[in-house]
Amino acid sequence: MDKYCNNTWIQVVEMLESNAQRGLSSSECEARKNKYGTNKIGLPNGNRLSKNILGVFKQIHILIYFIITILLFIINFNNFKFVVLGFLIINIVALMYYNIRKDKEIGFLEKLNFATATVIRDGVQQIIKVEDILIGDIVVFKKDSLIPADIRIIKANNIKVDEKNITGEGFLKEKFESKISGGINSLSEMNNILFKGSVIKEGSGEGIVISIGNSTQLGRLLAMLTYASNRKNTLLNKVQKQWGKYLLYSFFMLIFGIIAVDLVKKDIGYLYNGFIIIGCLPIILIITLAVKYILQLFLKQDINIINFSTFDLINDINIMCLDKIGGITQEKMIVKKIFTSNEIFFAEDIKYTKDINTTRILDISLLCNNGIYNDEEENKGELEEIAYLEYAAKKKVYKSDLDKQNFRIIEIPMDFDKRMITVVNKIKRWYRANSRGNLDSILDRCTHIMIDGVEKEFTAEEKAKVKNIDIKFSAQGLITQAFAYRNFSYQPSTDENIESNMVFVGIIALENPLKDDIEDRVNKIKNSGIIPILFTEENKISAITTAKKARFIYKNEQVVSGIELDTLNSQELKDLLHKVRVFSRINPEIKSQIIALFNKDGYKISATGETLGDLPSLNLSNVGIAKGQPSLLVKKISDVYIKENYLDGFFKIKDYATKLSHNINRAFKGIYTLVLTQIITLFLSLMSEINQPLDISNILYTNIILSIPISLILLLKNGKNISGKEVVLRSILLSSIIFISTYILKDSSRYFISFLTISLGGIIFASFNSGISLRVSSIERKLMVISIILSIMFLGLIFMLKQIIITNNLMIISAIIIVSLIIFEILFKKWQNSLMR
Template sequence: MNKYCNNAWIEVVEMLNSDQDKGLNSIECDARREKYGTNKIDLPSGNRISRNIINIIKQVHIIIYLIITILLFMLKANNYKYIILAFLIINIVGIIGYNIKRDKEIGILEKLNFATSIVIRDGIEQVIKSEEILIGDIVKFKKDSAIPADIRIIKAIDIKVDEKNITGETFYKEKFESKISGSINSLGEMNNILFKGSLIKAGEGEGIVISTGNSTQLGKLLAMLTYASNRKHTLGDKLQRKWGKYLLIYFAILIVSVIFFINKGKYPNQLASGLFVLGCFPISVTSVLAFKCILKKFSNQDIHIINFSIIDLINDINIIFLDKIGAITKEQMVVNKIFTNDEIIYSKNVEYTKNINIQRIIDISLLCNNSIYNVEDKNAKGDLTEIAYLQYAAKKQIYKSILDNKNQRITEIPMDSDKKMLTILDKMKKGYRANARGNLDSVLERCTHIMIDGLEKELNEEDKIKIKDIDIKFSIEGLITQAFAYRNFSYEPSTSENIESNMVFVGIIALDNPLQDSIEEKIREIKDNGIVPILFTEENKVSAITTAKKAKIIFKNEQVVSGIELDSLNEQELKDLLGKVRVFSRINPEIKSQIISFFNKDGYKVAAAGETLGDLPSLNLSNVGIAKGNPLLIVKKVSDVYIKENYLEGFFKIKDFSRKFFDNVNRTFQGIYTIVLAELMLLLVSMIGGCEDVLGVFNIIFINVILFVPLSLILVLKEGRSIRNKEMIGRAVILLSSTIFSTYIANESAKNLIALMVLSIGSLLFITINSNISFRRVSIERRLVIISSFLIGLAISAILLTQEIILTKVVLINLGITIISLVVFEILFKRWQNSLMR
């Protein structure tokens, strides 16, 4: 892509064997279509809804729901069949809706394959489908045009483009046709390229197609999104399988239990009620509410979960790739020492006004600086190193704004991966000055003089050796260094002139990047969890060794390797090295992705963090991708979670919750199906005794649909004791016995109400006490208990108001004894279990 940016558009047209005025001819089109393919991006094919339905009906719980629905229609259970059918449809639609929403951001771009564009072919303007565009086509565009392919601009008239789909930038970008000199580090710097999927918001022009279809930047990004979407969304399937398992067991119990009575010719209405009990459960609603509560909980801790399946994926991680800043060290730089005038000065001992060398190096650090620091509220924005210079100068009462007023910025020569230095040309009162800062080797090789006591002296080899020795000394201490230089001009140099030459070396500023609090304990925690920490850092190898040893990531120098060393290795040599290395210093994104890919192929589950477009491949390849800092929108979409600060701590918060979450999910199914078992047993007892069904439609709907929602949320959100199979059966028997005891002497009209009260209150007591909910502290679980109590009271009041039910004194006494007995039982049972745990 860079070759199209760095060459004039005329050269690009020649390079692609096209013609600005005539475009491609018909014969060439056929040949290019054969060679390069079409401009269509391969998105997930087929009808999504039909594909989802086929996948859904294969799931166990959906099959059982289908069978339940069919049986209810066969039994002609008019009170139940349509309700269960509605629940079946709601659950299917909910799952389909979730899957479609997951693919929506990818699928919405499918329309790009079917838009139209204006091209020049055989010297004539033609309107063709965007998918038919070929490399070398001359394309015309104007306001509101959707860019159909990656295009090198030939003519630009006041063009402004919305390209947030590609770069994630929310502001409009100005574009031009001129070539770009120097290295280009990101898509955002390609100001003479239009990307497929972007939109012209103003102006018009034309350009030549340089990439089509899957080879476009959009195609590559969508491939990553599709891959991540298909590979990483695992939690829903796992929970549905668990739900299907419980449902299958209880369905089998119900069928086996009633088959004897059906064979004897008895037609039990209780069979229909039993099927209704099993099928009447709002799992989709409960899941959505639970997920929202969990997402909000993490959001309050500045952890934004993007893919909820991270709760599942994070448990399998056995390698975590860490970026130094944000994980091992704080997102903060502090000026520690300054080397100038042939001496090392501690930052606290610096006197700005008494040393011209100190004045010059601090002035350069402020003038050669694009960050912002507000002295009053301490707010800062920009590069951490630049912010450190601003903060340090402010402590010495030196301010960038004052220097900027005295020195007018003329031009900037940006830092790039080849030339690791930044240069700013300023106009002063007398003449012009180029101020530069950056990597010591890059700066030093451009210097011919050195500043000593404010005077410029020739820089000799002895000086260079001493300067490099000082730099190594700083690195051994774990400090990060930048060199500073300048060059004076009596005239305004042109941008074509080699401004960054014959410079005067001023000195080195050494910065400290403090370790995170208790980082040694965190690294120990990583290792204790069976996870191998591997560090990526932008500091040099010497400094990387010091930092990694302080954090207890390594104990031997041989465990650190630099990017330069890796460049000379072939694939097999790199693979052999990976088992030994724990720190990689100054490696490029391509090598980083290759390293992650090697571990993936060997069956390791990896987690990695990233912030820029260069991190996309690493995030995409990782089993858990963590967006950090201030990432672009596309980086967030590929990631599983966004943690702005201290993502290592956030990683373990999610991991700790994950363990509790799966325990809570098991407990939720165990708790809910304990109540379901009690309901089924009550139906079977009424079958055997030939009694009237005391559950009824309203009771089942209230308990299994309305009350189960807050009760399920309590179990999912609040950590509690696991419920064993024996306890499930025992509690179901207690609920059954309590219901029979309470309803035994009641008249027929009151039996349903009493059954509802005992089952509802008993279920609430069981789940509240089991979950150890404190009523002294405000929590979502306490609110859910209050909501459940309110719902029970509301249901009882509604029945009493709408039906003529008389509760005798004996019945009320009986009911009171039952409820008190349930409270006493739960309290004693909890104390007994606590005593066993001591």
């Protein structure tokens, strides 16, 4: 895409063999269609109501809710059957909303395949179907036009475009036809390109089609989003299956209980309350509240969890792809040494203007620089650019002053293959091309060398000496860039080979310091059962030195360069992966191929990225981490965004993920304890012909209101594991207390006792199990206080509605229950601690 931005529209038209005035000819169209295919974009069956409904009813818990609702309506159970119906509807709507929201970003694309567009063919404007648009077509657009393909603008009349669907940016972007000078890091910087799916909001113009169908940015984004969504959204499915399992146990228990009781006695009406018990649980609300809290918790740590299933996926990671900068080294560079005039100087010893060579190399480092440096503000640009600006500032030399004296005319940006940047500046009456970049790229373009301010012929022996110096710097773990220039007596144009016949000035060697605790970081990765793989932009020699200093590798053979990989086939590359731990200077295609091969072998991979070139790697990884200053497109493909210290962020997520998985299980068992207690109580009261101690209001309060704070305490606060036997034991204990108390009281106070036992039992259990401190403020302590206050309020309501009289027996039994529950939890906790020793 960069080649379309960095060239003039005339060059782009010539490149695509089209004609800006006449467009494509009829005879060309069929050949191009056969060569490039159609503009129809492949869409998933998103946003389909039937698909979403079918997906919802595949969930076990929804099926159980549905069956329970039907049974309650068939037996014409009291009006509370509508409450169960309400919960069924809420669960269905919530799940459908979740699925529809996932598809919403791409649902609008349905109309793209059936729209029309205006093109110029055979010199005449024609309206054709969008799917018939071809590469090289000249498209005419105006206000409210839906852009049918990726288009390089030829003519722009005050164009403002809404491209939120592509870049995610909510504001209108101004577009123009001029070429863009310099490197391009994101889609939002491509101001002479219109993307398929964007809308013209103001202005009009013409452009040439450069990409169609699935090759457009929108097509690629759609493919990645669909693939990632289908593969990575796992946590909700696991939660639904787990809850469905518990509901299934309860449902069959009730069915068998109804059959068993019916064989003994015909009065089983109260047993239908069991359907109310398992049909009125606000699981969706509990999940929503927990997710919101956890996301906010990580946002406070500058970690944006984009895909909540990251907490599920991250536990399976066994290969972690690290970028050297930010992974094992600090995100900064320092100018350490300068080689020029056949001498090596320490950076701190150089004085500006004292020597023409050192002055020239420093000037070039600032003129070929798009960075911004300010001691008091955030710096912007490549790390080496900021390093040059910082170094020059210490020498009292500033880029702004140089730019005023050396007016920038042309910039030839750096790319992956060339690895050098050139800027043409006007200096009084003449012009100078200043270049910096990879040593080999610079040397290939140099015919002369500056020594002590004099330009001399650059011999093969001198080039060999320069390369040896570069190797020495690399062996010290330093990162090098070479500098050169070329003078012109006239203003050069981009049509001529500016980057030739240049004069070599020297090399600047920069240090990228290791993180202070790098050995501990590497050991932490390895001790977690994860294989660290390092990707670095430095050359192989420097990569070996840096990796050994960090104790990342121990053998030189564990490092391989991109040039070595270019000659390997897939099988050879696969065989190499088992021993290589550092990859030096590999292109994005090879990086994504490496990740794909690891994936094929069953490894679970985490990868980081920041630029558009990282999209394939992020998409293929199981956990994609966006870092630094990524575009919105990169964020959409990623699972998590960590601006700085992404390695620390990774382990924060991983540590919490282990606790979360444990706590989800605890929360479900905590809720199930309440459910099972109520069901056992129903059975005991019916089998013994004791007055039913649970009425509907009691059940609804316990399940709909009290279950929320109790389950959130267990979900958010790490605590001890809850076994299945413990769930059954507690349920039997609580239901036995209710049964015995009801047998003794035999009046309306039984409703008070049953609620006191269940609510207090649940609160004490959650608080003791989670180790909540009464002295330290926390969300869990607030939830505990809320649950106590709500329970007291409901107990008071029971007193009023049931007209309960406070008797000595009631007070004594209540006190015994409270003390017994507290003693039980204390003893049980001590027993658990003794088992762990």
